[in-house]
Amino acid sequence: MSGRQSWSEEDMAKAVAAVVSGKMGYKLAARTYHIPRSTLQRRASKVRYQLPDDPKPLMGHYRRVFTDNQEKDLVGYIKSMEKYFMGVSRRDIRELAFQYAEDNNLNHPFDVNSRMAGEDWVRNFLKRNPELLNRSEKEYELEPVNFDQFYHFMCQLS
Template sequence: MVRKYERLSGRQSWSEEDMAKAVAAVVSGKMGYKLAARTFHIPRSTLQRRASKVRYQLPDDAKPLMGQYRRVFTVDQEKDLVGYIKSMEKYFMGVSRRDIRELAFQYAEDNQLNHPFDVNSRMAGEDWVRNFLKRNPELLDKSDNEMGLEPVNFDQFYHFMCQFS
């Protein structure tokens, strides 16, 4: 598994601000496609596509995902997971990384989401939980060693919380 990914390609290395400036320059007629692409260091074909969407007022596509990995949960679903974890901590139930991995698997299964988690161990991967905690740094306030609480029956708590949401 890749622990620390370093991007090799130069695709989409331009910033959205530069693209917006270039599109504005082209649409207003101040620059042509070639000059704007060279000035703002962006691909001409991408600039043409974006400018035509602005000119003809077509909805802009969502930002494309780069690479082979896809998110399992939406932003709202991850907020739900963070809420479950915080409520467990609120009721003085220790939450370890293993508990978070089990919660993620169970949540994905209950919502019938397509996920790459291990079905045999019924847990999300170590990489997933590491990146999940990076995306949600408010969960890193307490380390597993500081909690020092008794282990919790995770399934029982999860179903208890599902009844109230």
């Protein structure tokens, strides 16, 4: 039998609390609660550096760029663009997502040279928000939208 994960979650919680509160260092807490130091460091950093409104982590190596509230804001912007203008293309949504992430100083994997979110991101965004898919893609291409003017117009309204 191996000695892997021979510690309890209760001991881990106590050790993480001691480290985060500053009562103990990693080494002392690991020895006191009989927990691997590297595991304690990883768990404590998740608690210490995760903000309350952080995006939920996903399985695998992908991570969400926007929180649920931020995605609702994006959906609201897109619906407003559709209301005030003729239509919104996937490219417009990609530009909007990039600009929103930049304006909010979010860490994002978007392409800074093209200043747009990726195709995969917009596809998954539209899957998460099916109410934006009520029109065919051809209708979205009828009239181009001056995205920068609209975005700054919306920022002034809110």
